[in-house]
Amino acid sequence: MIRRSIEIVTSSFKMALQELWKNKLRTFLSLFGVTIGIFCIIGVLATVNSLEQNIQNEVKSLGTNTIYIDKWDYSAGGGPDYPWWKYVNRPSPNYFEMTQIKERTPGAKYAAFVINVSDHVDYADNLLSNVNIYGITEEFREIQPIDIGSGRFISDAEFNYGSAVAVIGTEVAEKLFGAAERAVGKTVSCRGKKIIITGVIKKQGKAMIGGWQFDQSIVIPYRFARNIMDEKKAEPIIMVQGQDNLSSKALKDDLTGTMRALHKLPPTKEEDFALNDVNDFSEAISSAFVSLNMGGWAIAALSLIVGMFGVANIMFVSVRERTSQIGLKKAVGAKNRVILAEFLLESAFLCIIGGMIGLTLVFLLTQVLTSALDFPVFISTSNMALAVIICIIVGILAGYIPARQAARMDPVAAIRNK
Numbered sequence: 001m002i003r004r005s006i007e008i009v010t011s012s013f014k015m016a017l018q019e020l021w022k023n024k025l026r027t028f029l030s031l032f033g034v035t036i037g038i039f040c041i042i043g044v045l046a047t048v049n050s051l052e053q054n055i056q057n058e059v060k061s062l063g064t065n066t067i068y069i070d071k072w073d074y075s076a077g078g079g080p081d082y083p084w085w086k087y088v089n090r091p092s093p094n095y096f097e098m099t100q101i102k103e104r105t106p107g108a109k110y111a112a113f114v115i116n117v118s119d120h121v122d123y124a125d126n127l128l129s130n131v132n133i134y135g136i137t138e139e140f141r142e143i144q145p146i147d148i149g150s151g152r153f154i155s156d157a158e159f160n161y162g163s164a165v166a167v168i169g170t171e172v173a174e175k176l177f178g179a180a181e182r183a184v185g186k187t188v189s190c191r192g193k194k195i196i197i198t199g200v201i202k203k204q205g206k207a208m209i210g211g212w213q214f215d216q217s218i219v220i221p222y223r224f225a226r227n228i229m230d231e232k233k234a235e236p237i238i239m240v241q242g243q244d245n246l247s248s249k250a251l252k253d254d255l256t257g258t259m260r261a262l263h264k265l266p267p268t269k270e271e272d273f274a275l276n277d278v279n280d281f282s283e284a285i286s287s288a289f290v291s292l293n294m295g296g297w298a299i300a301a302l303s304l305i306v307g308m309f310g311v312a313n314i315m316f317v318s319v320r321e322r323t324s325q326i327g328l329k330k331a332v333g334a335k336n337r338v339i340l341a342e343f344l345l346e347s348a349f350l351c352i353i354g355g356m357i358g359l360t361l362v363f364l365l366t367q368v369l370t371s372a373l374d375f376p377v378f379i380s381t382s383n384m385a386l387a388v389i390i391c392i393i394v395g396i397l398a399g400y401i402p403a404r405q406a407a408r409m410d411p412v413a414a415i416r417n418k
Contacts, residue, residue, distance in 0.1 A: 030314045031354035033307025034394060038358030040300035042387050043365055045293060046379045050366075052289045054375040065248050066143055066278045067255055069093050069101075069238040073274040090272045093238045094231070095222070097262055098137065101240060104261070107254040110241040112140035115225055115234035121218060123176045123188045131172055132217040133190065135225020135234070143241045146214065151184035151199030154221055158198075162223025166195045169215040170203040188218075191228040195220065205375075248279045304390070307354065308398040315347050315402035326406050327415035340407040347399025348392045355391035359384065 068074070071090035098113040114136050120129045138159045146153065148167065158165050166188075173183035180200045187194050201214045225234075242251035252275050259273050319326070326339060362379060369377040 027314060027350070030310035031307065031350060031357070033303050033305075033310050034351050034354035034391065035307070035358040035361070037300045037303035037307050037394075038355045038387050038390065039361045039365075040303055041297060041390065042359060042379065042383050043362045044295070044297075044299065045383050045386070046362055046366055047369065047377055048289055048292045049380060049383070050369075050375065050377040052286070056286075065242045065246070065251065067240045067242075067248065067252055068276040068278070069097075069240065069255065069259065070274050070276060071272075074276040075280060087274070091263070092232055093236050093273070095137075097259070098238045100262055101238065101255065101258055105240070105254045105258045107242050107246050107251045108240050109243045110139040110142040110239075112143055112239045113137045113222060113236065114140060114239065115222065115229055115231055115236045117229050117234050119191060121172065121176070121188050121190045123186065126176050128172060128175050130216070131190075132213055133225070133229075134212075134217055134219045135222045135229060136219060137222045140239065143239050144212065146219070147202040148199045149202035150181045151197070153199055154219070155198075159221045159223070162221055162227070164193055164195045164220075164224055165198050166218050166220045167199040167201055168197055168219070169201050169213075169217045171215040172218060173197075173200045190218065193224075193228055248277050252277060304394055307351075308394055311347055311350055311354075311395060311398035312402060314350060315343060315399045316405075318346070319343065319402045319406045322406075323409065324415055326409055327411045327413070330409065330411035331415065336407040339409075340403045343403035343406050344396055344399050347403065348395030351391040351395035351398070352388060355387050359387055 071092055072087050093113070095113050098111050101108055102111045114134060116132060116134045118130055119133055120127055121131045121133075122128065138156060141153065146167070149170065151167070153167055154163075154165055157163075168183060168188075170180050173180040176188065177183045177186060183197050183200050186197050188197065189195070195218075201217075201219070204214050240251065240255060242248060255275055256271070259275070260271065263272060265271065329339065359379070366377040366379060
């Protein structure tokens with residue numbers, strides 16, 4: 001039985017190749033719809049999945065299992081419909097609240113306080129504008145890893161004493177000093193203060209969703225930052241990372257109780273703070289990309305339908321050309337299901353060939369997009385498997401009627417046919 005099945009598959013594959021080789025142009029034109037359909041589906045899926053992967057990685061870089069405490073609600077979006085009037089008069093987070101959160105919230109593993117402004121930094125005759133200046137507390141790096149390319153990070157003692165030291169982004173270092181490695185040990189001026197550079201942050205690349213943008217940043221200890229910034233006007237936030245194996249929802253519930261107690265809110269009063277969960281951003285992004293994937297399927301559906309008719313046309317011609325051969329097979333005992341299986345497999349193989357052409361075109365597209373964009377575009381194994389499955393399904397649907405016609409032929413009439 002197994003041997004017979006292998007013979008049928010091998011025979012069908014050979015017939016498909018013979019059909020392709022015998023009528024190259026006709027077969028190619030007929031398979032063109034399948035090729036374009038696979039190109040559309042896999043091309044869109046590869047591009048969208050790669051884009052989603054890149055954005056999700058950026059979201060994860062904001063901190064895993066992390067809550068951002070702010071007066072602004074990030075989930076409300078932006079633009080003209082953003083209810084800024086609802087949040088603008090809320091109290092801003094402060095350093096004292098961060099220390100109390102660590103003491104009162106058992107679910108909090110790490111907590112960090114961050115303030116930031118955008119200002120210029122200068123060295124000698126070089127003046128660099130619009131630099132992100134972050135003032136951070138010690139545990140910031142535990143929540144938001146910062147990889148140092150040259151030099152070292154800020155030490156615990158420097159955090160405690162509020163030393164005038166900093167780590168700077170690669171782009172800032174290159175623009176001020178010509179090369180990142182030259183920055184370590186140099187002194188820059190910022191807001192009237194001299195700051196010694198202890199290290200340069202490894203190049204991050206341009207982020208698509210904003211984020212920290214460390215390449216264009218300078219990071220200093222909070223106790224020094226509060227001397228050169230107006231804390232209330234420096235967009236203060238508190239970052240809290242939960243204990244291992246604690247869900248962000250449970251952490252959010254713990255923080256809600258702590259923050260309401262710190263703000264002395266009665267049970268009936270609305271919260272005057274926002275707990276922004278990084279996991280919520282990830283889920284929102286996944287939902288948005290579902291629509292893009294559906295758009296790709298819709299575009300490809302028409303091409304696949306056209307491709308099905310093209311493959312069906314090939315199979316009808318193939319059945320007509322091999323009518324006498326079919327009659328001989330049935331005369332020597334070939335069963336209807338064997339004839340049906342042979343033609344269905346041949347149809348499926350033809351579609352797979354068209355699909356392979358489509359995948360090759362998608363691969364070339366990924367190479368072009370990878371060189372043009374700041375992130376790699378790739379075809380995942382699951383997408384390649386999906387392409388093969390689609391080709392098989394399209395092949396079976398397109399070849400079923402011709403295959404059934406061949407299987408039901410009368411052997412005597414088929415042999416006489418010329």
